[in-house]
Amino acid sequence: MTLPLKGLDAPLRALRLLAVDHPHLPAPAVSVSTIYPDRLELSFHDGLDAFETWRDALRIAPDRVEHSVHAGGRTQVLTAEVDYAGARLCLNGYAKIPVPVEERSRAEVAS
Structure with a gap:
């Protein structure tokens, strides 16, 4: 059975309140x-x-943030979750990890 739009009340209400x-x-x-x-x-x-x-x-304590690295060590990821207005709010942050100069130099030589 297909979920009706009303089934998404919690996250849509949370988004409206955040806005x-x-x-x-x-x-x-x-x-x-x-x-x-x-x-x-x-x-x-x-x-x-x-x-x-x-x-x-959102007053999420820093110790509630999880850190991981993806994409073969090239992307840093932060995630945190909190209950907000009846929804489970998930924050995700992505940042590129700079390639060290010595690794760039080796890659350039290999090309």
């Missing part, structure tokens, strides 16, 4: 899915500053 309460914060990439109908994902792909701004605004 009203924090209109000055950086705009995220927003994801709402019928697969996880209670989840609202806010993602930031241009570094971690916007992630930290939102984390602070």
Whole structure:
């Protein structure tokens, strides 16, 4: 059975409240899915500053943030989750990890 739009009430309500309460914060990439109908994902792909701004605004403690590295060590990822207005709010922040100069030099020589 297909989920009706009403089934996404929680994340859509949370998004509406975030837009009203924090209109000055950086705009995220927003994801709402019928697969996880209670989840609202806010993602930031241009570094971690916007992630930290939102984390602070939502009063998520720094020790609740998880850190991982993806893409063969080239992307740093921060994630945090909090309950907000009846939805599970997931923050995701992505930042490129600079390639050390010595590795760039070796790669250039190998080319």
